[in-house]
Amino acid sequence: MLVSESTPDGFSFMTGSSLLGQLSSMRKLHELTIIAPFVLPLPRSKDNIRTIKKILRIDKKGIVDGVVYYRPWFFGFPLILGRLNDFIKVLAIFVCIKVNKIKFDIIHAHYAHPPGFVAVLLGKIVKKPVIITCRGSDIHEYTEKNYPDKLRRSRVLYSIKNAVYLICVSNFLKRKVISLGIDDAKVTVIPNGVKSRMFYPIDSSVARKQINLPIDKKLLVNVALLTPIKGTKYLIDAFAELTKRRNDVLLLIIGDGPLRAELENQVLALNLDGHVRFLGFIPNEELVFWFNAADLFVLPSLGEGFGIVLIEAMSCGIPIVASNVGGIPEIINEDNLGVLTTPGDIKGLSSCILQALNKTWDRNRLIERSKYYSWDNVARLTSDIYERI
Numbered sequence: 001m002l003v004s005e006s007t008p009d010g011f012s013f014m015t016g017s018s019l020l021g022q023l024s025s026m027r028k029l030h031e032l033t034i035i036a037p038f039v040l041p042l043p044r045s046k047d048n049i050r051t052i053k054k055i056l057r058i059d060k061k062g063i064v065d066g067v068v069y070y071r072p073w074f075f076g077f078p079l080i081l082g083r084l085n086d087f088i089k090v091l092a093i094f095v096c097i098k099v100n101k102i103k104f105d106i107i108h109a110h111y112a113h114p115p116g117f118v119a120v121l122l123g124k125i126v127k128k129p130v131i132i133t134c135r136g137s138d139i140h141e142y143t144e145k146n147y148p149d150k151l152r153r154s155r156v157l158y159s160i161k162n163a164v165y166l167i168c169v170s171n172f173l174k175r176k177v178i179s180l181g182i183d184d185a186k187v188t189v190i191p192n193g194v195k196s197r198m199f200y201p202i203d204s205s206v207a208r209k210q211i212n213l214p215i216d217k218k219l220l221v222n223v224a225l226l227t228p229i230k231g232t233k234y235l236i237d238a239f240a241e242l243t244k245r246r247n248d249v250l251l252l253i254i255g256d257g258p259l260r261a262e263l264e265n266q267v268l269a270l271n272l273d274g275h276v277r278f279l280g281f282i283p284n285e286e287l288v289f290w291f292n293a294a295d296l297f298v299l300p301s302l303g304e305g306f307g308i309v310l311i312e313a314m315s316c317g318i319p320i321v322a323s324n325v326g327g328i329p330e331i332i333n334e335d336n337l338g339v340l341t342t343p344g345d346i347k348g349l350s351s352c353i354l355q356a357l358n359k360t361w362d363r364n365r366l367i368e369r370s371k372y373y374s375w376d377n378v379a380r381l382t383s384d385i386y387e388r389i
Contacts, residue, residue, distance in 0.1 A: 001104035002034045003093065003119040005111070022193055024065045025379035030386065033102055034069040037089040037118070039076030061100075072096040083151060089118045094125060106131060106389055109159075112138040113152055116159035124162075129389050132159060133167040133190075136305025139176050140326060141229065165385060169306040170327025190382055191330075192308045193375035199288055199315035201367060207292035217250045218357055221294035221318075223287065223309045224301070226257030231300035231323065233259070233266060234346055238300070240270045241350035246357070251276045254290060291316040296356050302343045304328050310338075314370040317363035321352050336365045 026032055040055060041048040060071045072092040076085040096102070108131045109119035116132040123130040141147065142156045160166055160177060166187045168174040174189050208215055220239070224230040232253065239251045253263070253276065260278065267276045282290065291297065297313035297320050304326040311331065313320060320338030322328050332338040341352040 001097075001102065001107050002032060003107060003109040003115045003122070004034055004036045005038075005115060006036060022375040022378050022382070023067050025193075025375040026382065027066045029379060029383045032067045033104060034067060035072065035093050035096055035102075036069065037072045037074070037092040037096075039085055039089075040073055042075055042078060044078075070096050070100065070102075086114055086118055086155070087121070089114065090121045090125070093118065093122055097126070104128065106386055108133070108386075109163075111135055112156045112159045113142065114155075116163065117155040120159050120162045129164040130162070131165045131167065131385065131389070132163040133169070134160070134173050134177060134305070135169050135192075136173070136326075137229070137303075139168070139173050140303050140305055143176070143180060164389060167382070167385065170330050172327040172330065173305050188385065190378055190385075191373055192306050192311065193373050193378040194308070194311045194315050194370060196315060196371075196374060198284060199291065199312045201315075201317045201363065202288065202292040204292060207289045211286075211289045211293060213252075213293050214250070216248070218246070218248050218295045219293055220249060220251045220296050220298050220353065221254065221290055221313075222252070222298050222300075223254040223290075223312075224299065225255055226253075226259040226263060228259065229301060229303050230257075231302045231343060232263055234344055234349060235298060235300040236263060236266050236270065236272070236276065237346045238349035238353065239276065240272060241347060242353055243272070243275060245354060249275065249357075252279060252290065252294075253277065254279045254282050254287070256280050287312065288316065291318055294318050296321055296353065298349075298353065299323065299328070300341075300343070300349055301325060301328070307331060311370050311373045314366045317366045319356055319359075319361040319366060321349070321356050334369075336362055337369060 023032065040052050043049050043052060062069055074088050074092050076082060107119045107123050107128050109115040110133045112132055112134055119130045138156060142152055147153050160182055166177060166182065167190050168177060168187060169192050171189055174187050177187055178184050205215060213219065222235060224232065226232055242249055264278060267273055291313050297318045299307060299310060299322040301323050306327040310320055310322060320332050322332055322338060322340060323343035324340035325343045329340060332340055339352040339356050341348045
């Protein structure tokens, strides 16, 4: 049984979750059930009431690609009482299991918190082993001693110490987990995967025509949440430096987040409004055109547990410029795949982008390397862990 924030029809209660891509591969090896509990806001305002009505119209049970999923819901507590919501999620899942007579042998949660914490508590109640996949910020951000949410930090630590096994998506995260006092014997590395039928090479001119992009420009593409850790402000500053040396470049920023307005103002202040476009959220099924239209994919993160978007870009044959941080150098581990730069180094990032634009890349090598990260391979490695428990 998988405890998640997302369901296989693509509905997510946090951000879009790439982990669901493995389900079609996993179901060939095991019977799967997903339970994704979610919290309804209390009906204290018109906006909350509209949100409640919208969520209640969503199916609470379904089958996608042969995988059954459930979405038990409950009214959550606001503000400081919201700390109780994790425990109510446990109750919601427990009731869902009993009412629907769900049978399972293992609980597998993706992310140490909230799903991992909820899964560990549930596992103690139903006496089933719990595996947690640590995917990024849940480890490299939430476990830092200076992380402001001390309760979340304590729940992450509780989760990883009480799970019977941990899967990390990169060696960087594994080292971090072990540094927190976890026995090396109960931690393994299994990378994220990519849907090859969703991300594949297309002729650049065809892709650009499909999404109305100019043929005569060098296109840089960035796909990320617009949050501080993604380093987008450094990319914009580096791009401003780049335009002093080339006037044929266009930066496309795909994604949304709390920093969007601030970043848009930064672009205006640098007089880059004709050279930088904010495209907001773009569905996965359309991203293939944007990747293939690009000359470079740029990821200037200050921290990154893995970086699945790098594999998506490589699957399309697009070279990378990215920060030498976290799990990124495990992916960009040879000069034929991309160029790494120091995180937060504006001039260094600009120089690396210029270097990459002037280089001739072997697109076939990028595509070949991306094949290691297939969901079939991820499913096989994960199944091996299940069999050991």
